[in-house]
Amino acid sequence: MAAAYESRASSAASRAVMQANRRRDTSPEMTVRRLVHAQGLRYQVDTKPLPALNRRADLVFATAKVAVLVDGCYWHGCPEHGTVAQTNATYWRTKIARNRERDDETNKRLADAGWLPLRAWEHEDPEAVVARIIDAVRCPSSGANTFNR
Secondary structure, eight states: OOOTTOOOOSSHHHHHHHHHOOSSOOHHHHHHHHHHHHTTOOOEEEEOSSTTSOOOEEEEETTTTEEEEEEOTTTTTOTTTOOOOSSSHHHHHHHHHHHHHHHHHHHHHHHHTTOEEEEEETTSOHHHHHHHHHHHHHOTTSSOOOOOO
């Protein structure tokens, strides 16, 4: 029996677009990674901060316990740039709501384990995102450590 939220492409073109979406190494993520690396910080890429939690962060600073997640506006329901699907609207509305719930749960579980989950939207200025990452990693008690939604 198939799950109630099983993905079904509405057309061959939609399926091709969906298959072309990357889980990692997106353009916004790569920009942030390059800038962070240029600042001398080293990190793990696409790694589980908590081995028991089946969730990955885009950049992981294990020693500082900082997990950076660069979220896509569409996939994570950005209030500023998120759009409503024209086809299969009910499916996508449910899918994006589930993604946001999972994001909130991930933030909570990381925080409960002593980690700082830092989230950035793909549309944010990469330099500003990197400045917040540097503050969090180099000065964990600075108080400027949050930029969750």
